Amino acid sequence: MTSNRFHIVIIAVLFLVIAPATGLGYEIPLETEPDTVTVKVLGTNADSRFEPQVVRVKPGDIIRFEVEEGMHTVTAYHPDNRRNLRIPEKAESFDSGILTAGDTWLLTITRPGEYNYFCMPHERMGHVGTIISDKTFSNKRAPIF
Amino acid sequence: MHLIKKSPINGGPIMKTMKRIFLLSSLFFLPLLASSQHSVTMSNTGLEASDAYHAESLYHMNAKWTNQDGESIQLSDYQGQPLILVMFYGRCTGTCPVLMQRTWKLYSEIDEEIRDRVQILAVSFDYKNDTPEALKAYADYEQLDIPGWNFVTAGHSDIRELAMLLGVQYRERSDGHFEHSNLITALDSSGKIAVRSEGITGDLTGTASEIEELFTTELQ
Numbered sequence: 001m002t003s004n005r006f007h008i009v010i011i012a013v014l015f016l017v018i019a020p021a022t023g024l025g026y027e028i029p030l031e032t033e034p035d036t037v038t039v040k041v042l043g044t045n046a047d048s049r050f051e052p053q054v055v056r057v058k059p060g061d062i063i064r065f066e067v068e069e070g071m072h073t074v075t076a077y078h079p080d081n082r083r084n085l086r087i088p089e090k091a092e093s094f095d096s097g098i099l100t101a102g103d104t105w106l107l108t109i110t111r112p113g114e115y116n117y118f119c120m121p122h123e124r125m126g127h128v129g130t131i132i133s134d135k136t137f138s139n140k141r142a143p144i145f
Numbered sequence: 146m147h148l149i150k151k152s153p154i155n156g157g158p159i160m161k162t163m164k165r166i167f168l169l170s171s172l173f174f175l176p177l178l179a180s181s182q183h184s185v186t187m188s189n190t191g192l193e194a195s196d197a198y199h200a201e202s203l204y205h206m207n208a209k210w211t212n213q214d215g216e217s218i219q220l221s222d223y224q225g226q227p228l229i230l231v232m233f234y235g236r237c238t239g240t241c242p243v244l245m246q247r248t249w250k251l252y253s254e255i256d257e258e259i260r261d262r263v264q265i266l267a268v269s270f271d272y273k274n275d276t277p278e279a280l281k282a283y284a285d286y287e288q289l290d291i292p293g294w295n296f297v298t299a300g301h302s303d304i305r306e307l308a309m310l311l312g313v314q315y316r317e318r319s320d321g322h323f324e325h326s327n328l329i330t331a332l333d334s335s336g337k338i339a340v341r342s343e344g345i346t347g348d349l350t351g352t353a354s355e356i357e358e359l360f361t362t363e364l365q
Contacts (some may be wrong), residue, residue: 045238071239082288098243098345120242124286131153 019025034060034108039118039129044070048122050129063107067099073120074105080141081120088113088133109133110137191240194326194343197312203230204336206310210268212295213280218266219221220336227339227363228264230330232313233325234271235283235296243345244327245287251329252259254353259276259364263325268307269298270315270323290338312341331356 035058040051048070055063065074077086078093087093094114096105109115112133119127157206166333186243206254212292220228231248232242248265253286255263267289269275273281275298329352331340339359342352 073243081246095246099238120246121238121240123242126239 029140034062036062036064038064038066041072041074042069043127045122046125048072048119048125048127050119050127053128054130056130056134056137057109058131058135059110059133061109061130062132063109065096065099065105065107067101067103067105069094069101071100071121072127073098073099073118073137074107075118075120077118079117083118085117086114090117091115171321177346190347192314192316192324192326193311194328194341195314196332197338197341200337201310202334202336203307203310203338206303206307208299208306210266210295210297210299211277212297212302213277213284213290214317218295219299220266223264223266223332224334224336226234226262226264226334227359228266228332230266230268230311230332232268232270232308232315232325232328234269234325235275235279236271236322238322239344240327242287244329245289247342247345248329249289249351250349251356253350254362257356259360262364263293263360264293265292267296268304269296269326270304270308270317272298272301273302274321298328311338319349331359333359 002017034118037055037057039055040059040081041048042051050065057063074096075081075083076094077083079085079094080093089111090128093110094107094117096107099105109131112135115131117131121127156180161188176186191221203327205209206220208219210220216244231244232243235241245267252263252265259351277295281290282298284294284296293348309334310329312331313326313328315323327343327345329342330338333339339354340352342349346351
């Protein structure tokens with residue numbers, strides 16, 4: 001009996017140690033800890049794009065915009081930027097200013113909701129992106145059994 | 146961003162005549178210089194602005210400009226009031242949208258009580274494509290078709306002359322787009338250059354204060 005319990009404890013310990021390394025089992029979401037999500041800013045002129053174009057985050061997360069080529073901006077659809085409001089009503093407007101290849105710009109999302117943004121030079125060519133901020137979202141790995 | 150402060154040039158009648166001769170001869174030779182790929186310094190965000198000719202009022206220019214509503218405008222129409230001038234072109238997929246945003250920011254910083262009396266003149270280099278209809282569509286899209294804002298163009302020589310007086314350099318590329326300086330200029334109520342802000346990066350606080358002071362003083 002004692003031996004069986006001992007084996008169960010050993011198996012449980014091994015599972016807890018090995019499972020995270022192999023991708024098995026749960027990871028405990030640390031909701032208070034912000035994540036950093038990277039969006040690549042690519043292309044020039046008509047080829048300009050944000051990749052991924054739509055990202056999901058939770059409030060408090062940081063979006064890291066990495067410009068790989070061209071000259072771009074990351075600008076909120078907000079009256080401050082002469083555009084109709086397309087970010088949450090109480091969220092602050094943002095505008096990176098000009099970014100060129102090699103530049104990195106960080107944006108912290110503080111409120112839930114949908115944030116639409118554009119690149120000033122290439123907006124008319126469809127260079128736009130969306131951030132969806134959801135309190136319930138976690139980009140930690142889902143459990144796999 | 147560089148902030149270039151007003152630096153009046155003094156001189157007697159002979160000096161003024163010499164300056165006029167230099168100015169006129171420059172008008173002839175500048176397009177030749179501009180056509181050479183290697184004659185103009187270029188940064189990654191545009192051509193650097195040159196010094197401006199400060200001694201004469203720009204309100205003496207005779208050129209007639211046409212705005213987004215098809216109306217004729219002369220710089221002399223602004224005599225007695227300050228003016229913010231910016232040169233751009235509507236199809237720009239480079240720095241112009243940011244330059245226009247900075248102009249908008251400077252305008253927005255001016256006290257609301259006098260903002261409705263502030264005049265902005267946005268002059269297009271691209272006289273071939275920026276027709277009044279195109280400029281109207283541009284102003285609408287950019288949400289800048291508001292009182293006091295005029296988007297204008299004119300003939301090639303008039304655009305070149307104004308650019309030279311402001312110190313704006315530009316040249317048309319083979320693909321129809323333009324390399325150009327990024328310069329916002331504020332004229333005082335006599336038409337002389339009072340404030341220049343070059344570039345599309347950097348803090349605008351200092352320039353905004355100078356422009357607000359200019360308009361507050363000159364519109365009272």
